[in-house]
Amino acid sequence: MQYEIIKEELKNSINVEDYEKFIAPLKFLTSKSKSNEVIFEAQNPFLAAHAQRNFAEIIANVFEKVTKTRPIVQIVAKRGAIGGVSNAQTQKEKIDEKPKSHELHGGFTFEKFVVAKSNELAVTIAKVAARAIIEEKPAPYNPVLFFGGVGLGKTHLMVAVGNAAREKKVVVTYRRCEDMMNEFKRSIKEETLDRFRNQYRNCDLLLIDDIQFLSGKEGFQEEFFNTFEALAQKNKQIVLTCDQVPKMIAGLTERLKSRFMGGQIAEILPPELDTKINIIKLKLKDRQISMEDDVIRYIATKLDSNVREIESVLNQFVINMTIGNKNTIEIARDILKNYLKEKRENITIDEIVGVVARETNCKISEIRSKGRTAPIAKARKMVIFLARKLTKNSMPHIAEYFGMKDHSAASHAYKAAENLYETEADFKAKIEFLIGRITENHENQLS
Ligand code: ADP
Ligand code: MG
Numbered sequence: 001m002q003y004e005i006i007k008e009e010l011k012n013s014i015n016v017e018d019y020e021k022f023i024a025p026l027k028f029l030t031s032k033s034k035s036n037e038v039i040f041e042a043q044n045p046f047l048a049a050h051a052q053r054n055f056a057e058i059i060a061n062v063f064e065k066v067t068k069t070r071p072i073v074q075i076v077a078k079r080g081a082i083g084g085v086s087n088a089q090t091q092k093e094k095i096d097e098k099p100k101s102h103e104l105h106g107g108f109t110f111e112k113f114v115v116a117k118s119n120e121l122a123v124t125i126a127k128v129a130a131r132a133i134i135e136e137k138p139a140p141y142n143p144v145l146f147f148g149g150v151g152l153g154k155t156h157l158m159v160a161v162g163n164a165a166r167e168k169k170v171v172v173t174y175r176r177c178e179d180m181m182n183e184f185k186r187s188i189k190e191e192t193l194d195r196f197r198n199q200y201r202n203c204d205l206l207l208i209d210d211i212q213f214l215s216g217k218e219g220f221q222e223e224f225f226n227t228f229e230a231l232a233q234k235n236k237q238i239v240l241t242c243d244q245v246p247k248m249i250a251g252l253t254e255r256l257k258s259r260f261m262g263g264q265i266a267e268i269l270p271p272e273l274d275t276k277i278n279i280i281k282l283k284l285k286d287r288q289i290s291m292e293d294d295v296i297r298y299i300a301t302k303l304d305s306n307v308r309e310i311e312s313v314l315n316q317f318v319i320n321m322t323i324g325n326k327n328t329i330e331i332a333r334d335i336l337k338n339y340l341k342e343k344r345e346n347i348t349i350d351e352i353v354g355v356v357a358r359e360t361n362c363k364i365s366e367i368r369s370k371g372r373t374a375p376i377a378k379a380r381k382m383v384i385f386l387a388r389k390l391t392k393n394s395m396p397h398i399a400e401y402f403g404m405k406d407h408s409a410a411s412h413a414y415k416a417a418e419n420l421y422e423t424e425a426d427f428k429a430k431i432e433f434l435i436g437r438i439t440e441n442h443e444n445q446l447s
Pocket of ligand 1: 112113115119149150151153155282308311
């Protein structure tokens with residue numbers, strides 16, 4: 001049978017472990033010749049989503065090779081599986097029905113947002129704004145603006161205002177700033193500026209995500225300013241998010257800066273440990289999964305503050321649990337080890353030197369040369385220690401990088417640093433801080 005041939009081919013195309021975990025348990029449901037679709041069933045929605053993301057393309061390739069026609073591969077969850085969708089068809093519809101970029105994410109509500117010291121002010125302001133809309137009162141402050149680092153909940157909170165406001169059937173316009181900009185450009189080209197303006201200036205609530213994208217876009221800033229004025233004059237609420245405090249955005253006109261700074265601004269800070277734990281508990285509840293408290297604490301301690309990352313680790317955890325492994329701290333350890341390894345893959349010594357130079361106020365050239373003042377020697381020791389920890393470079397290679405004659409000097413510096421790391425709390429803290437910075441810097445380069 002052809003399907004047997006396909007299975008054999010798949011075995012050869014995917015590594016054994018993944019094949020056993022994700023492909024072998026898939027049940028072949030149907031193939032529809034008309035729509036060119038092939039549907040598989042996985043044990044639960046998480047496995048289905050994982051397989052869809054990682055293996056649908058490969059499966060399609062193999063089908064194409066064997067049958068000479070390329071199908072669309074859909075992997076759906078088993079009927080009645082946890083996480084909820086009741087049958088394969090609805091699940092498939094869900095996949096087709098990805099929210100469009102201008103739709104509000106239905107799960108981003110106030111109920112699903114953990115309130116803590118790090119975001120308290122932002123939540124209060126968001127709720128006051130939402131209440132005014134529901135009670136059909138003028139916007140209490142304009143704009144409401146949330147700023148802060150990646151994955152801290154800015155979009156979630158902004159969209160929560162939108163979801164709350166919907167109770168009243170008000171007109172909500174939500175866009176990523178970048179999308180709004182592209183629409184603006186298109187509307188000029190296609191001479192549909194009126195329609196564009198109607199959409200943005202005749203709504204009751206305007207939500208614009210990541211306004212740092214305004215930077216340097218002069219023509220669009222003018223349009224944005226006029227949109228802002230039109231809505232503010234009518235006392236309609238505007239909610240914005242930004243990755244930094246708006247007055248620091250380079251290439252932004254003074255009048256926009258002053259408008260942005262003139263409303264209610266709230267910074268969202270990284271969550272503290274207890275908050276991370278509470279967020280994890282809420283996300284687990286949502287996924288109908290239980291986890292021991294010490295495992296939750298372990299994950300919260302190991303990961304830093306980006307909640308999006310915490311969620312992706314939880315998803316991996318759920319996958320691992322549902323394929324038969326036991327729910328133990330061991331799984332968490334494995335996942336985190338891999339996760340952190342992947343995150344740090346391909347960090348270079350140059351990147352490490354760059355970050356260490358910046359954080360210690362030394363020059364890159366000084367760290368790389370033989371400068372011997374105490375601060376420089378210490379910075380170099382840190383680089384060598386970090387290079388061993390975060391990269392695959394061998395000692396001889398590290399020695400060569402620093403122009404050392406042989407690797408014993410590098411080994412000596414490494415041992416000295418290791419000793420400091422174990423005995424001096426300050427040094428250890430500095431190294432941990434640097435690891436955070438280097439990883440962050442590395443990720444930014446990748447994205
Ligand atoms: P940002 O826009 O700041 O980059 P998001 O709003 O997209 O971050 O949040 C990233 C993910 O983290 C989302 O899935 C969101 O639900 C979750 N999240 C962030 N903060 C919280 C919180 N306090 N409570 C619950 N979920 C949170
Ligand atoms: Mg966001």
